[in-house]
Amino acid sequence: TYLVFFDWDRADLTARAREIIAEAAQNARRVQTTRIEVAGHADRSGPAAYNQRLSERRAEAVAAELVRNGISRNEIVVQAFGETRPLVPTADGVREPQNRRVEIVLR
Template sequence: MKHHALAAIIGLASTGMVLVGCQTTDPYTGEQQTSRATIGAGIGAVAGAAVGALTGSDSRQRRQRALIGAGVGGLSGAAVGHYMDRQEAELREQLAGTGVSVTRNGDDIILNMPGNVTFAVDSADLRSDFFDVLDSVALVAEEFDKTLIEVIGHTDSTGPADHNQRLSERRAQTVGRYLENRGVDGRRLAMAGFGEEYPIADNNTEEGRQQNRRVEVTLAPLVES
C-alpha cells in the first residue's frame, strides 16, 4: 500500500468532502442519525477509494473494464442514482436490527460491520451469528449485480501493528470469500486490510475496541465508461 498516496486521499476527506451529508440508520431504532458511526463509514468510503486507486489488478477501473468487456452491462446517467437508491433500500430492509449500519456517500453504499457481530478478538473466523448478515448482503448483491464490492478489514490496537495488519487482511479475505461462496461473482470483489490505522472509537475501552474491530463493505455502481 502506498501510504503517501493514501494519506493524500485521507487528507481530502478531512475537508468534509466524504462526510458532509452522510446519514446512518440506527440498527436498533430504525431512525436516521449523523453520529460517530457516520465518521467511521466515511473512513470506509475513503478506504474503498484507496483500494480502487492503489491496488493494481483490484482497482475499481480495472474491474469495471473487465466486467463490461465480459458482457456485464454497466449503468449510465440517471440510472446510476436510481439503481443505488433501490439497492440501498433493500439493504436497509435486510439489515435492520442486525447491528450493521448502512450509509450512503454519493453513489456508494457503505456497510459498517462492528466486532460484536463479525469477529472475536484476534480471530479471522466468522462468528456464527454473522452468517445470516452476510447471507443477506449476498442476496442483495446478487440481485443488484451491476455493483462492485470492496471489503476492508480493520482491527483494534491490541497486539503488534504488523500482526494487526495481517489480521485485517485475513478478515477482509474471509468476508469476501464468504460472499463469493454465496454466489457473488468474484470479479466484482476486491479485499484489503488497514490494520489498526483508522480507529473510529477509543481503543482504551472494550466498547471502543469492539467498534474498531470491524469490516466495512463498500458497494459502488458499475458505470459505463
C-alpha cells in the first residue's frame, strides 16, 4: 500500500506524490500486479458532497499519473470515499492532513 497526501482543498500532485506514484508503478510491474486499487479520501473540513467530489479528483489525478508511468488504465480500479473513511478520526469541520490522501493498493 502506498499513501499519497494532498494539501488542503487541493487535488494536484506534489513532487513527492509523483515520486511515490512512480515507485508504486515500478513495483506493480516488478511483481506483476493484476489490479491496482486507487482510493481517494478527504478530511472533514468541508461539506460531505464537496469532499466526495474532491476525493474523486484526487483519485483520478493519481490514476492518471500511474498511466503516465506506464500502467494500463484497465488495470486500475478507482474509488472515492470522501470523508467516510478517515485515517485519523476527527470531528466534523476539522482539517486533518493525514485524511487528505489517496491509497494505492497493489493486488
